[in-house]
Amino acid sequence: MMPTDLPEDPAAPGRRAAVDKAVRVLAGREHTRQELTRKLARLGVQSTLAQEVVDGLANQSLQSDERFTEAFVRSRINRGYGAVWIRRALEERGVTAELIQTHLAQSPSFWVLRAREARTRKFGEALPADQKAWAREARFLAQRGFPSDTIRRVLSNRLD
Numbered sequence: 001m002m003p004t005d006l007p008e009d010p011a012a013p014g015r016r017a018a019v020d021k022a023v024r025v026l027a028g029r030e031h032t033r034q035e036l037t038r039k040l041a042r043l044g045v046q047s048t049l050a051q052e053v054v055d056g057l058a059n060q061s062l063q064s065d066e067r068f069t070e071a072f073v074r075s076r077i078n079r080g081y082g083a084v085w086i087r088r089a090l091e092e093r094g095v096t097a098e099l100i101q102t103h104l105a106q107s108p109s110f111w112v113l114r115a116r117e118a119r120t121r122k123f124g125e126a127l128p129a130d131q132k133a134w135a136r137e138a139r140f141l142a143q144r145g146f147p148s149d150t151i152r153r154v155l156s157n158r159l160d
Contacts, residue, residue, distance in 0.1 A: 014045070014046075014049065015049065015052075015053070017045075018040060018045045018049050018050065018053045019053050019056070019057075021040060021043050021045060022036060022040055022050075022053050022054065022057055022063075023057075023062070025039050025040070025043075026057070026062060026063060029071075030063075030064070030067050030068040030071055030072075031063065031068060032065050032068050032069075032093045032094045032095055033054050033058060033063065033065055033094060034093060034094025035093055035094065036050075036054050036057075036063060037050045037051055037054050040053065040054070065094075065095055065096070065099060066099065068093075068095070069090060069095050069099050069100065069102075069103050070103060072086070072089070072090065072093075073086055073090075073103045073104065076089070077114060080114070080117065080118030080121060080144060081118075081144050081145050082111060082114065082115060082118075082141070082144050082145035082146035082147070082150070083104050083106075083111055083145060083146075083147075084145040084146065084147055085143075085144055085145020086104060086145060087100055087104060087145075088145070108150070111146065111147075111150050112150050112153050112154060114146075115141055115144075115146040115150050115151065115153075115154045116154050118140075118141065118144055118146075119137060119140070119141060119154055119155075122137075122140060123137055123140075127155065127157055128155060134155055137155060138151050138155060141154065141155075
């Protein structure tokens with residue numbers, strides 16, 4: 001069944017147009033259910049119809065919060081973001097806490113290594129020479145979503 005082959009409902013005029021809009025939005029990148037519903041509303045689709053269309057696309061596996069979360073987490077880790085930042089961004093996009101936890105479940109040493117990579121890309125290999133540099137690097141890592149214990153480990157060059 002094609003995405004535009006959702007059962008027609010004579011009581012919902014514009015359904016095919018709404019499905020077409022949703023498929024065009026999803027063609028660009030994955031979206032959460034919440035994001036897709038909001039985008040359809042901005043494109044002029046009635047909220048109940050938008051929700052029905054998103055439900056239909058999810059049932060056909062054309063929309064998946066799971067796929068979105070997996071791709072989003074991978075992308076943000078590769079860009080140097082930490083678990084706190086990623087969790088907040090996913091919550092804002094309407095991803096469930098369970099799905100977030102599943103995709104962010106990594107060992108603490110994993111996040112220390114990611115923080116170290118982000119720090120090295122920005123500041124180089126040398127550890128901060130004074131308190132001012134230490135504070136600047138700590139702020140950078142905190143803004144990137146790394147917790148304070150991870151930041152202390154990175155800036156003291158400990159992996160434990």
